[in-house]
Amino acid sequence: VVRRTLDDDMLEQLEELLIAADMGVDTALRVTANMAEGRMGRKLSTQEIKELLAQEITRIMEPVARPMPLYPKRPQVVLVVGVNGSGKTTTIGKLASQFKAAGKKVVIAAGDTFRAAAVEQLQVWGDRAGVPVLTAPEGSDPASLAFDAMTRAQADGADLLLIDTAGRLQNRADLMEELAKIVRVIRKKDDTAPHNTLLVLDATTGQNAISQVETFQKLADVSGLVMTKLDGTAKGGILVSLADRFGLPIHAIGVGEQIDDLAPFDPQDFAAALTGLDTQA
Amino acid sequence: MFENLSERLSGVFDRLTKQGALSEEDVKTALREVRVALLEADVSLPVARDFVRAVQDKATGQAVTKSVTPGQQVVKIVHDALVDVLRGAEDPGKLKIDNPPAPILMVGLQGGGKTTTTAKLAKRLKEREGKKVLMASLDVYRPAAMDQLAVLGAQIGVDTLPIVPGQKPVDIAKRARQQAMMGGYDVYMLDTAGRLHIDQVLMQEVEDVRNVVTPRETLLVVDGLTGQVAVEVAEEFDAKIGISGVVLTRMDGDGRGGAALSMRAVTGKPIRFVGLGEKMDALETFEPERIAGRILGM
Ligand SMILES: Nc1nc2c(ncn2[C@@H]2O[C@H](COP(=O)(O)OP(=O)(O)OP(=O)(O)O)[C@@H](O)[C@H]2O)c(=O)[nH]1
Ligand SMILES: Nc1nc2c(ncn2[C@@H]2O[C@H](COP(=O)(O)OP(=O)(O)OP(=O)(O)O)[C@@H](O)[C@H]2O)c(=O)[nH]1
Ligand SMILES: [K+]
Ligand SMILES: [Mg+2]
Ligand SMILES: [Mg+2]
Numbered sequence: 300v301v302r303r304t305l306d307d308d309m310l311e312q313l314e315e316l317l318i319a320a321d322m323g324v325d326t327a328l329r330v331t332a333n334m335a336e337g338r339m340g341r342k343l344s345t346q347e348i349k350e351l352l353a354q355e356i357t358r359i360m361e362p363v364a365r366p367m368p369l370y371p372k373r374p375q376v377v378l379v380v381g382v383n384g385s386g387k388t389t390t391i392g393k394l395a396s397q398f399k400a401a402g403k404k405v406v407i408a409a410g411d412t413f414r415a416a417a418v419e420q421l422q423v424w425g426d427r428a429g430v431p432v433l434t435a436p437e438g439s440d441p442a443s444l445a446f447d448a449m450t451r452a453q454a455d456g457a458d459l460l461l462i463d464t465a466g467r468l469q470n471r472a473d474l475m476e477e478l479a480k481i482v483r484v485i486r487k488k489d490d491t492a493p494h495n496t497l498l499v500l501d502a503t504t505g506q507n508a509i510s511q512v513e514t515f516q517k518l519a520d521v522s523g524l525v526m527t528k529l530d531g532t533a534k535g536g537i538l539v540s541l542a543d544r545f546g547l548p549i550h551a552i553g554v555g556e557q558i559d560d561l562a563p564f565d566p567q568d569f570a571a572a573l574t575g576l577d578t579q580a
Numbered sequence: 581m582f583e584n585l586s587e588r589l590s591g592v593f594d595r596l597t598k599q600g601a602l603s604e605e606d607v608k609t610a611l612r613e614v615r616v617a618l619l620e621a622d623v624s625l626p627v628a629r630d631f632v633r634a635v636q637d638k639a640t641g642q643a644v645t646k647s648v649t650p651g652q653q654v655v656k657i658v659h660d661a662l663v664d665v666l667r668g669a670e671d672p673g674k675l676k677i678d679n680p681p682a683p684i685l686m687v688g689l690q691g692g693g694k695t696t697t698t699a700k701l702a703k704r705l706k707e708r709e710g711k712k713v714l715m716a717s718l719d720v721y722r723p724a725a726m727d728q729l730a731v732l733g734a735q736i737g738v739d740t741l742p743i744v745p746g747q748k749p750v751d752i753a754k755r756a757r758q759q760a761m762m763g764g765y766d767v768y769m770l771d772t773a774g775r776l777h778i779d780q781v782l783m784q785e786v787e788d789v790r791n792v793v794t795p796r797e798t799l800l801v802v803d804g805l806t807g808q809v810a811v812e813v814a815e816e817f818d819a820k821i822g823i824s825g826v827v828l829t830r831m832d833g834d835g836r837g838g839a840a841l842s843m844r845a846v847t848g849k850p851i852r853f854v855g856l857g858e859k860m861d862a863l864e865t866f867e868p869e870r871i872a873g874r875i876l877g878m
Contacts, residue, residue, distance in 0.1 A: 319625045321807040324616050383830065383858065384691030384803070414858070415731035416724040423723030466858075468833040503689060505622035505807020507835040528690065531776045533809040556690070556721065 322536035383466030386527030392424025527553030584877030621836035690774030693829035777816035829855035
């Protein structure tokens with residue numbers, strides 16, 4: 300086994316490895332510096348170095364690796380938000396299927412009344428999961444659909460109400476206000492709702508994810524994250540910066556387009572993929 | 581949160597004395613900040629590295645005039661170099677859709693904006709160039725993908741190929757070509773399902789479609805918020821399918837759009853349009869200066 304000295308050159312290479320995984324420059328510097336503390340000048344194999352780096356990342360990520368909490372509320376209201384195309388609707392289909400399999404009575408509200416065929420898309424997911432989907436006509440007010448859905452879910456004694464929303468970029472104040480209105484209306488029916496507000500992030504997104512979390516948290520009270528599309532080659536390194544900065548729990552990851560392609564967030568697997576430990580012989 | 585390049589550089593150059601020309605050391609110091617600015621803007625690492633090296637050569641020895649500070653001088657050199665890369669050496673001209681019916685193939689990762697962009701571009705070709713356009717969805721996977729395109733078609737008054745459930749993408753493509761020929765269409769646009777660049781089965785599928793229709797334009801639709809993976813995505817799609825241009829969506833967001841530089845640099849293919857919203861009019865031609873300014877946070 301070739302051993303190399305842990306020196307500045309080596310640190311720079313490691314930083315670049317992390318930057319190439321979308322961790323961002325600042326966080327990459329910090330993570331490598333922490334890893335190197337007390338070890339400079341030592342001779343280490345590539346494997347050992349990557350293991351140390353992965354340990355450091357795992358340490359940061361462990362506190363945020365938490366499944367979506369369930370509360371003794373009926374219905375427990377889960378609002379799903381995020382920018383366009385991140386995977387909100389698909390994730391709702393997957394979640395509905397998982398909760399149903401766990402014996403929960405689930406209802407979905409098709410709160411994207413804007414995008415073409417968004418409702419039809421979610422109806423297919425509802426069928427696949429075996430869960431009813433409440434809809435409103437295209438172009439109607441999503442807040443009033445959310446209100447009706449609350450009424451219906453309460454009447455039916457549903458355990459969980461999953462509310463889909465239209466994709467919106469966080470810099471669009473008008474659309475963010477629309478989201479705030481949905482929340483206000485839901486609270487008329489239950490002032491503790493929504494009990495979870497999930498922000499769905501796309502793993503191929505770079506540094507803009509920070510701004511997404513910042514704004515959605517401020518305006519929609521995000522309680523947890525889901526990262527989709529980790530079945531691609533994007534490593535989602537931005538999650539490390541996000542964990543560091545916001546400490547929001549990461550409930551699940553999307554690893555494909557099929558209904559079962561939603562997995563718990565595993566810090567060790569994540570760190571291994573990020574550092575390339577997983578592909579090493 | 582992110583400083584722009586001028587702010588970064590003003591800090592660096594405060595420590596430097598004003599000289600007549602930029603020394604190699606000055607430039608090196610400044611370019612360290614440039615590299616960070618590019619990476620924060622999501623320019624892919626190998627592209628940022630090459631870019632900085634090229635600018636290093638260009639900037640060293642350049643005269644600093646009295647009216648500017650060394651920092652401003654470096655910002656200008658970097659900005660101009662960015663514009664050069666983004667614009668490319670030659671004018672790509674108009675889309676090559678003269679011989680009717682001209683096929684346009686739309687490809688990309690999941691959720692990038694292909695279907696929306698297909699409709700936006702169809703509307704643009706219809707309204708600005710008087711083209712008769714047919715749109716067909718080859719997305720047999722995503723729930724209601726075909727309905728989505730049909731709804732958009734109805735909104736913008738552009739025909740869509742009737743949906744035949746159970747048909748394979750290659751067969752839909754053939755049917756679209758046939759209908760385009762018989763119906764006297766100038767252009768037919770093929771919207772495809774989102775796919776990962778590493779998904780061999782689905783990449784093969786779109787290759788087969790390409791072989792059947794021989795597109796005049798193959799546009800890679802990419803999310804303007806894309807991070808480091810941009811290079812790999814562009815290289816793979818270009819290598820396997822052969823793209824002729826790029827459309828960058830979601831540039832109405834506050835992303836810095838570094839993916840534009842990555843894509844342009846590695847494929848050499850022009851960025852044709854940028855998507856600036858969800859509405860059907862929100863498609864504009866690509867302006868290198870605007871993106872260069874954004875990448876630098878100016
Ligand atoms: N490979 C992969 N694709 C995914 C994953 N999650 C979602 N997708 C795909 O991403 C695309 C967009 O997903 P949607 O669920 O429609 O995203 P959305 O956030 O609801 O989109 P809008 O409502 O338009 O904002 C679809 O093609 C999905 O199949 C994932 O984990 N992996
Ligand atoms: N803000 C904004 N949203 C956009 C833009 N282009 C597309 N979208 C939105 O992004 C989401 C995904 O767009 P689609 O056109 O469905 O993307 P796609 O690539 O066809 O997705 P798949 O077929 O699932 O791979 C939708 O919510 C669109 O409205 C844009 O330029 N700006
Ligand atoms: K991955
Ligand atoms: Mg959706
Ligand atoms: Mg589509």
